[in-house]
Amino acid sequence: MLQLRMARTRRVALIGLAGALAVSVSACASERDDQGGGGGNEDTLVFGAAGAPKNFDPIFNDDGETFRPIRQMYETLITYKPGSAELEEGLATKWTPSDDGKTWTFELREGVKFHDGTDFNAEAVCFNFDRWYNIEGAAAQSQMIYYGDVFEGFAKNEGDAGGEPVYKSCEAPDPNTAVLHLNRAKGAFPDAFGLTSLSMSSPKALQDYNADEVTQSGDSFSYPAYANEHPTGTGPYKFEKYDKAAGTITLVRNDEYWGEAAKLSRIIFRIIPDETSRKQELISGKIDAYDLPSPADYQALREAGNQVLVRPVFNILYLGINQKNTPELKDARVRKAIEYAINKEQLAKNKLPEGATPRDQFVPKETIGYTDKVEKHQYNPQRAKDLLAEAGVKNLNLKFYVPTEVSRPYMPDPVELGGAIADNLKAVGINVEIVQRPWNGGFKDDVQKAGKQDLHLLGWTGDYGDPGNFIGTFFGREKPEFGFDNPAIFTALSTADSQVDKAAKATEYEKAAVEISKYVPAVPLTSSPPAIVVGGNIQGVVPSPLTDERFAGVTKSQQG
Missing domain, CATH: 3.40.190.10 (Periplasmic binding protein-like II)
Known part of the structure; x- marks a missing residue:
């Protein structure tokens, strides 16, 4: 995913x-x-x-193999039309934002019951949102990945959790109306309301089976009876x-x-x-x-x-560039030279599944925020050499981290892909040392936490049809993966994410996409159909x- x-x-x-x-x-x-x-x-x-x-508690999960059975048992307020990322009715038949985007009113489907026979209603909706917001303990909050990404904080931030919460409160003026109050507008809505992690659980079952009693021992987590034996949705x-x-x-x-x-x-x-x-x-x-x-x-x-x-294609493979370790990579000319050096067409044709296509930006064509106005750096080895010369860079040596023991539709063989990219870079005078690390045995820690790499190969499949799920996730703040601090990009993405009007949001994300293409914090490579x-x-x-x-x-x- x-x-x-x-x-x-x-x-x-x-x-x-x-x-x-x-x-x-x-x-x-x-x-x-x-x-x-x-x-x-x-x-x-x-x-x-x-x-x-x-486990089977939606809020504590983030991987496809777990979500597949969960999706058959649970439902969300809003869902996605089969075969697309377009929204359609779920447990809510209508959703309406306030003019400032800080309040969402949901008209709920009537006659719905949870698997334990209890009623799904507005009180149940508020119980779920309040539960997520108020869960205490580092173990629980560090595992609420998608909630943390979308709502950005908790009533009590602990462990890996941090930030000013987007969620404020929820009220149930009548059984069929739930009103969600936010501290600030969030552009990910309404699309993010369809995330599987935000599925509705039975309040009675959550209480009866101690759903919030998650414990941690080192890097391991233990989950209570609700998550393992009594998952209770409406599906x-x-x-x-x-x-x-x-x-x-x-x-x-x-x-x-x-x-x-x-x-x-x-x-x-x-x-x-x-x-x-x-x-x-x-x-x-x-x-x-x-x-x-x-x-x-x-x-x-x-x-x-x-x-x-x-x-349908809704993913991207990219080459990450970490600016922290090697001074030359702070120069945009060098980063552009890296992109000019890579033959994306050949990667798509020879190293990826049938139907793979080269990419010049991180936002999919099917999503608002995609624009032809991005600065393009199509394969041109001579241009790459010229830019390196302009920057006064010779004999550049880079550590290129490539994951092993992982395969994705956009990255079926990371080592083979990494080798092809390294050959392209060597052809323009960039020396590359490929560092292979098992995905769960060093790569994630080295790249995501320690930032040991100069270059790295990664990819992403979108969760919902909002551009913030792509460029907002990648470049919305400083991270060890990319090692750069660009207030202009951070501000542009924050501005885009705060837009309630769809047209205004599209315009702001297009502006952000253009800025990103000029700065080249990473190189968009290809997309492949799974x-x-x-x-x-x-x-x-x-x-x-x-x-x-x-x-x-x-x-x-x-x-x-």
């Missing part, structure tokens, strides 16, 4: 696989049903998950069990769902860490789907009768640019 970025690289971090065991499948249909096989059961969708979930599926020994998560249809009932009675997520094993299980019919197939496998999967559903693969007998999966697929409308026919 980071999916990779400085303050929010959590979303792309490789999730823990401890306790996740592939499940052997019996030829007996009843055993397949229990163990998670696909095969002949027309009423169960079996999804091959790459890793184990962290079309509800939690049945998580069998850690078998490596399966089972959800069952919510027969009391307020909307159209789910087509299938169950969803089973089988944890299969090895991608080759997931492919083999799909081809053999033991699972029905899995995410992010290797582009090299597309043809074989299709020939075996499966459907490779390519998502895919999700499903069996030939599966219908109703709509690929989402946000990887926000919902399975309530999925049907499954008997394989021939």
Whole structure:
């Protein structure tokens, strides 16, 4: 999903696989049903998950493998239209901001109940927002990644949490109206209200199962019964069990769902860490789907009768530049020379999945704030050499950090991509030492916290359709990843983020994008379309640019 970025690289971090065991499948249909096989059961969708979930409390999570089952059980006030980042009604049927953007009024859907039978209403909405804002303890707040990014602070900032809170209060003038009060306008709204982390939980279940009792021991966190055994939302599926020994998560249809009932009675997520094993299980019919197939496998999967559903592009791969360690990198001419030196067209054509395209800015074309007015630095080795000469730079030596043990649709082989970029830089006289670090074994700490690198390779998949989710996240404040302090850019992004009017916001983000393109704090490289693969007998999966697929409308026919 980071999916990779400085303050929010959590979303792309490789999730823990401890306790996740592939499940052997019996030829007996009843055993397949229990163990998670696909095969002949027309009423169960079996999804091959790459890793184990962290837990099932939306607010404490940030990774795709955990969000996938959560999205089937929970709902948000606003959601996204299938196959796009456009907004549509969720648990709220209407949302209205005040003129100054500091108040949001939600008209709520009537007749909705949580899985425990309690009512979803305005008091429940306020309970959730107040819960998030008031959670105490460094352990809890340091794990509330998306809430912290959007709302910027808590009633009591501790641990990694800090900043002046955006949230002020919530009131429920009647059961069907919730009014959210903010300390200041936030341009991420209303889009960010659709974040999976901001899903609505049952207040009763949160209280009954001690939802806020998160404890920390060193770098490890332990979560209470609500998160592990009793997740309670309003969605079309509800939690049945998580069998850690078998490596399966089972959800069952919510027969009391307020909307159209789910087509299938169950969803089973089988944890299969090895991608080759997931492919083999799909081809053999033991699972029905899995995410992010290797582009090299597309043809074989299709020939075996499966459907490779390519998502709309909503991501970016970039080359980060850290200005802190090497004085020459403080010169914009040197940073521009680095961009001129890189052959983005060849990267997209030879090193990335089919459909990859070069990029000249960090905002996607589909998002407001994209502009053709950015300063472009297209591949031109001679121009790169000239700029280095103008800057008086010779024999520049740079440490280029490249992650290993990670693969993303926009970065399927980081080491190979890093090698191609290093060759481009060497061709214009920049000496590059490639430093490989495992994603969860040094890279994140070295790049995100210590800032040891001169250059680094990262990427990002958008969470929602707002430009602040891209350039605001990357360049809104000084970070070890980039090591620069540019008040003009910080102010431009802050101004854009405070706009309530969509046209005004677009204009301000375009201005910020132009300033960023002139300053070159990092080099936008390419975007690539990710895919999700499903069996030939599966219908109703709509690929989402946000990887926000919902399975309530999925049907499954008997394989021939």
